[in-house]
Amino acid sequence: MVKYYAVERGCTKCLSCYYCCPTGAIDIDPQTGAHIDPEKCVACGSCVEECVAEAIVAVEEE
Numbered sequence: 001m002v003k004y005y006a007v008e009r010g011c012t013k014c015l016s017c018y019y020c021c022p023t024g025a026i027d028i029d030p031q032t033g034a035h036i037d038p039e040k041c042v043a044c045g046s047c048v049e050e051c052v053a054e055a056i057v058a059v060e061e062e
Contacts, residue, residue, distance in 0.1 A: 002058040004041035005048060007034045010055040017047035017056065 011033025018026045018034065025040035026047060034055070036047070048056045 001061050002043045002045075003061045004036065004038040004043050004059050005045070005056050006036055006038070006059050007055050008057045010053045012053045012055075014052065016050040016052065020046045020050045022046065 013028060013030070013033050015028060017036075018028050021036075022044060023040045023042055025037045025042075027035050027037070029035060036056070038059070043058075048058070
């Protein structure tokens with residue numbers, strides 16, 4: 001089961017995930033790219049669908 005999503009690598013800073021996130025869990029750093037706050041992420045998957053760089057991965061529950 002997916003617990004939340006995280007940006008692994010390869011973020012192009014396109015802002016697609018930022019604008020589609022329904023909970024505002026994503027911030028964009030001009031230097032490093034997107035960061036997803038695991039406390040705000042509800043694991044809806046919207047960001048994964050929007051990410052053309054495939055930089056976002058699921059973090060599974062143990």
